[in-house]
Amino acid sequence: MTMRALQASSPEFELTRGGSFGIYVHVPFCATRCGYCDFNTYTPGELGGATPQGWLEAVRVELALAARRLSGPAVDTVFVGGGTPSLLGGAGLAAVLDAIRAEFTLAADAEVTTEANPESTSPEFFAGIRAAGFTRVSLGMQSVAPAVLRVLDRVHSPGRALDAAREAQAAGFEHVNLDLIYGTPGETDDDLRRSVAAALDAGIDHLSAYALVVEDGTALARRVRRGELPAPDDDVLARRYELLDGWLAQAGLRWYEVSNWSRPGAECRHNLGYWGGGQWWGAGPGAHGFIGDTRWWNAKHPNAYAQILADGALPIAGFEVLDARDRHVEDVLLQIRMRTGLPLTLLDADERGRARAAVADGLLTEADRRLRLTDRGRLLADGVVRDLLSD
Numbered sequence: 001m002t003m004r005a006l007q008a009s010s011p012e013f014e015l016t017r018g019g020s021f022g023i024y025v026h027v028p029f030c031a032t033r034c035g036y037c038d039f040n041t042y043t044p045g046e047l048g049g050a051t052p053q054g055w056l057e058a059v060r061v062e063l064a065l066a067a068r069r070l071s072g073p074a075v076d077t078v079f080v081g082g083g084t085p086s087l088l089g090g091a092g093l094a095a096v097l098d099a100i101r102a103e104f105t106l107a108a109d110a111e112v113t114t115e116a117n118p119e120s121t122s123p124e125f126f127a128g129i130r131a132a133g134f135t136r137v138s139l140g141m142q143s144v145a146p147a148v149l150r151v152l153d154r155v156h157s158p159g160r161a162l163d164a165a166r167e168a169q170a171a172g173f174e175h176v177n178l179d180l181i182y183g184t185p186g187e188t189d190d191d192l193r194r195s196v197a198a199a200l201d202a203g204i205d206h207l208s209a210y211a212l213v214v215e216d217g218t219a220l221a222r223r224v225r226r227g228e229l230p231a232p233d234d235d236v237l238a239r240r241y242e243l244l245d246g247w248l249a250q251a252g253l254r255w256y257e258v259s260n261w262s263r264p265g266a267e268c269r270h271n272l273g274y275w276g277g278g279q280w281w282g283a284g285p286g287a288h289g290f291i292g293d294t295r296w297w298n299a300k301h302p303n304a305y306a307q308i309l310a311d312g313a314l315p316i317a318g319f320e321v322l323d324a325r326d327r328h329v330e331d332v333l334l335q336i337r338m339r340t341g342l343p344l345t346l347l348d349a350d351e352r353g354r355a356r357a358a359v360a361d362g363l364l365t366e367a368d369r370r371l372r373l374t375d376r377g378r379l380l381a382d383g384v385v386r387d388l389l390s391d
């Protein structure tokens with residue numbers, strides 16, 4: 001792999017692979033920081049003078065430079081993520097979409113998603129972004145149990161995410177996702193059951209569920225280190241995953257990636273692009289992009305990001321060019337996590353041998369010349385990939 005911190009050189013961006021083309025826009029603002037989260041996001045006190053207006057201006061400049069470098073592919077999917085995009089308000093998010101439309105052509109059936117924190121949404125907000133052209137909303141819910149929300153430092157009440165999901169549908173959004181976190185210290189099986197039941201009752205067509213990860217440098221990690229909270233337990237996480245998967249399947253939401261469930265046809269197309277060989281431009285502070293064989297990432301702080309653009313350059317902090325082996329590892333890693341699995345033809349003879357052992361161990365199945373994770377394999381997906389790729 002060729003990896004460089006970008007100073008003197010600049011990567012090539014050649015859309016070589018076909019498949020879908022997406023635009024990701026990173027909104028680096030949050031009202032408060034949740035204790036578990038290490039995303040590239042800043043609370044008002046951490047912004048060093050950066051403002052949403054300055055950020056939007058800088059994003060406009062980056063998109064214009066991107067369009068010039070790519071010579072105008074049609075955009076299949078847009079994903080505005082964060083941080084907390086809903087802090088921009090309906091008008092701010094409409095301006096982001098206008099900025100994309102000013103430089104690129106959106107496909108007629110483009111999927112246009114925004115993430116939102118339930119706290120910064122309202123019926124007017126959803127009506128505004130629907131009218132602006134957004135087609136999908138993804139809301140952080142995490143749990144309905146007040147004690148779990150407290151441990152996670154979530155400021156919204158248990159019911160707010162559910163109300164927001166209903167408000168989004170009332171405003172015309174057919175596609176609404178809720179994010180859950182499971183395995184929080186103190187969470188019970190019944191807390192999770194009630195969270196899933198409430199999410200389903202809110203009429204959503206997509207659910208993402210993440211095992212709580214104790215990320216270094218977070219307030220949660222400090223509390224675990226001081227012994228105030230236990231670390232999530234692997235056996236509990238595995239049981240919760242199985243419970244969750246069973247409840248969701250019963251309700252007609254089937255898994256299509258290890259952490260994602262949807263009604264048939266309601267899969268997130270933007271994320272399918274990430275996992276299935278699509279290409280995308282990542283705009284905004286700290287955003288990652290992947291085009292041709294080049295993966296790159298932007299300067300992280302909004303001020304550093306905006307300054308580089310003000311100087312007339314792309315705000316790229318570093319990039320790497322994937323060689324054939326890197327690409328292979330990446331393909332196996334991502335495709336095995338999907339319900340559709342991995343074509344056998346992607347593997348070399350040694351890897352096929354190891355895949356046969358995983359089939360014998362009940363971790364993979366083989367059908368139609370594809371390998372797919374079994375239910376048990378999904379619990380051990382990282383280990384399955386490690387074994388497949390081990391030389």
Ligand SMILES: C[S@@+](CC[C@H](N)C(=O)[O-])C[C@H]1O[C@@H](n2cnc3c(N)ncnc32)[C@H](O)[C@@H]1O
Nearest residue numbers: 036037082083115116117140179210211212213
């Ligand atoms: C950008 S946030 C979603 C939108 C909004 N910022 C919010 O939190 O409501 C993305 C999601 O990542 C998940 N997440 C973030 N940090 C995590 C961690 N350490 N462990 C598990 N899930 C995490 C949460 O489920 C969160 O909803």
Ligand code: SF4
Nearest residue numbers: 030033034037082083
């Ligand atoms: S989970 Fe969402 S709201 Fe909480 S700090 Fe992370 S990005 Fe911000």
